[in-house]
Amino acid sequence: MTVLDQPDPQAPAVPTRQAAPARELTEQERRFVGWHLIVAIAALLVGSLMGPLQAFEYSGVNVYPWIEPIIHSYYQGLTIHGVLNALVWTTFFIVGFTNLTTIRGLQRPLSHPWINKAGFWIMVVGLLTAAVPLLGNQATVLYTFYAPLKASWAFYLGLTLVVVGSWVEGLGFYLTLWAWRKEHRGVRSPFIALGGIINAAMWQIATLGLAASILTMLLPWSLGLIDGVDPELSRTYFWFTGHPLVYFWLLPAYISWYGMLPHQAGGKLFSDSLARLSFWMFLLVSVPVGFHHQFVDPGVPQTWKWIHAGLTYSVFFPSTLTAFTVIASLEYAARKRGGTGLIGWVRQLPWTDPSVAAQLLAAILFMFGGIGGLTNASYNLNLVIHNTAWVPGHFHLTVASAVTLSFIGITYWMVPYLMNKKLWGPRVALVQAWVWFVGMIIFSNAMHVLGLLGAPRRTPLGEATYVPEAWNGNLLRVSIGGAILLVAVILYGLVMIRTAFGPKVAPEEVPAVPIAESIRHPQLTPVWLDRFKPWLLGAAVLLLIAYGPQLVDQILNMHLNAPGASFRPW
Template sequence: MNMINRERTFITFQVGLALAALLVGTLLGPFQALEHSKIDLYPLLKPLISNYYQGLTIHGVLNALVFTTLFIMGFHTFCTINGLNRRLKWFGLAATGLGFMVLGFILAGTTMFLNQATVLYTFYPPMKATPWFYIGLTSLIVGSWMIGWSQLATLAEWKKENPGVKTPLITMGCMVNTILWQLATLGIGIQMLVLVIPWALNLTPATDALLNRVLFWFTGHPLVYFWLLPAYVSWYSLLPRQVEGKLFSDPLARLSFWGFLIFSTPVGFHHQFADPGVPVVWKYIHALLTFLVVIPSFMTAFTVIASLERAGRKKGGTGLFGWISRLNWKNPSVSAQLLSGLIFFFGGIGGIINASGSLNLVIHNTTWVPGHFHLTVATATTLTFMGITFWLVPHLSRKNLKLPKIALASTWTWFIGMIFFSLGMHWLGLLGAPRRVPFSTASYDHPSWHLPQALTGIGGAILLVAATLYFISIFATILSKEKAAAPIEIPIAEAEIEPSHTPAWLDYWKPWIILAIILVIIGYGPILIQMFGNINAVSPGFKVW
């Protein structure tokens, strides 16, 4: 589909804002890594950044909330209108939603830089920020809802006009993720509107800290799959074409998306194994559901690797692993996705450990945890998104990617830097080093920490180089005055077997959505009724930093 200027501008604006958030958030990352190496460079940032925790808050919120949400909404819109080959329905609603997201970005960003919202990415009460911070985050989420409604309306209109035709996989995956997002963010929406914002406005004198944590993790862990599913969409629907192959199994891809929708939301209590006040039985139930998410994850690994292997063997790859070298490693978009998938394998293993009750107690609130999510959101998601931009930005700007060798170098540098960083963080966590601590000023230390601390700092420095190389290539492309001679291709892959042969039940939307809602009600309904019925609002607000 040739996008008209309206949709092109809409998507370009979202992707541009997302990359702006990534730029600012990523530049603060090395300061965190070096702080873990007992090197405090934050004084260099004064008066803009006054302390470690302010920098940590900005880094987490801009990267994990603002960048991801803006980019995913733009990518979803792109895949919806191009997969269905039609214009975006209810464009006015979507544009209004983007306005809300921009407002949220401005409010949250400004309050964090003014040190009025140094409450970390999780913003647990009783740490208290200015109400404008919470209003900003709520505005960001509400705006994403509105854009999602527009995307779903576009899909509904297409399905009405094309009865019996399978939804294109690239659109189906994105819309499943949109539904997951709409369902999962009910938790944080209730938290903000019922508990946090009235408390921040001093309309209520205190709040219930435990209930806030429960509602946060209602959203907090499904958020991980909201980050990951667009990467899976690319791995399923785009990457096979980019390596000159085809998708191995359309039905398996669709089934995996439905599996993520069903099992991804009622899993939050595995983040609260150590929290008193949550009955043990609910922790076990959520742990079980968390392990069930492994099933669509394994299906994804099998299908994607099978697609890549068949492509590599068609190009002459032999032996057990000879096909790997035949993939298009010189294409920065391909290398970014291949490397992100490779490192995500280890992130998945760590996730199983995190969800295991006894093992979780070993690594809970240690540096293992940020080491883990830097393998997931900071690599599987972010590095894949970087790979997507290597063709998406040229497509939107109608310009060829500039400095492709630098772009390619950025993917490998990110991969290497993250190996050093995450190895150091996981190692430190196993040695008991706490997370969210400025080690340069901590009154405690242990000789066994020194080597992994050094690895963490080295990794952070390499990641800064990677981010610099990435943005050099992207900015060179954007600022180039030379237009592409031909339209930049959208590399949508074909399946080895036509989707028309996919079982019809894999394109029935209502049963899967209803099942997902039922599981959320079972997983959260009784405990939330109990907690709201016995609300314990005794926590006043504190500004710690």
């Protein structure tokens, strides 16, 4: 027996599994979670319409002059695309999904539902506040809002409120877990609930950078209270939040891959302990890695860049744990379904289920996203691809594939569950997932190649006079990929709208929340994989070591001398 097998001596003996009747979400709870999804899906659909405009522009088809009264420039379209898809769609979906995993995982209502309601409405007010300057071309600063690009104060305030709202909802999750633990002393927290709450904790630590940036510099600067900002410090603050933001997006997809997809595939979670360990590792190492986004920033000493490069490589460990455990869970399911051979079992997975297919295809694309990510993190290789089209090529494999296509797959059971409906057009949904997959392969591969050829990112290349012959075929492939992705978005909108407006069905026809049990009873999972304190302490210490000295140095040597008034590239 290894240390991993040691049961908690204080825990009640739970040698057998008891299949207690599931406590499903009440109608009120479903409606509350559903509101998050309405905002999220609306943001995805609107934001995704902007994406192809950028892709078409690459091959010289500039649609922007035709829509001039609505969208004023390539950069405004790019900003709306980034903010709505990378920030709004993801945040609202994740917070809504975490409400569901908390309530359904713990099989109890939220302990203080008014806190979560308050958090949601703060997020909505924030979104509306930011939307006004965004749509009015007063916040065309791209989703990274690097200073000295300057947006309206309302944009910064709105983003702050969205983040604060998510913190408030996070507080509601902690209190609910705390209440559950008092009712179930010594019992391991259910994985899907614990995973969502670890993600909320990581998000609260990570967004301290964003809060510092906006509250101490960007908001006072946009209000005219200070004359300038320090671009280097604002970038450091941004990437304090910016890289863990990727894991904030990814962990809910991992919750589904670990804790739901195996059930949908007809199997079980291969290892509850490994699943928990990887989530704690993400809490520990996903934040102190931001300087790998600043490899070419002159204000960050090389030593700190090397330290963060090393820490970024350490994220490969929980990522590989995830790959192993998720694939092993799927292999277990496929072999139970009659799958044979070294990889022949893959065919036995339920590929005709759109929810499963979307998540499997998302995971396949993510494997290539992971490879690109390690290239980005390599100090010397980063110089080849830094600020090139490679970078959006990479994150379209992560946030726009692993995350978004997984979330799409989740909505294929979650929206019918929340609305007591049947999924409209499961075949259309299946086609949608494959169209997204094919479109993303074409788009992302072309962007990676363009990056290696030196094509800059965030540039309307259709207008550029310096485009060499070698780029042309790839620019066309970007447009073709973008067009295919547009078809996928339209199909997704169609499925969601037809599902939402379809008739209510009998309870037995409504999909259940798929929860995978683990092969070994979770009560056999070591107690240290169920405790927040050691991991939070470790995260704080690592953060202090990895960021503290350099952050103090940058703050002490701050120069608020970048005015921003003339930086309007639109």
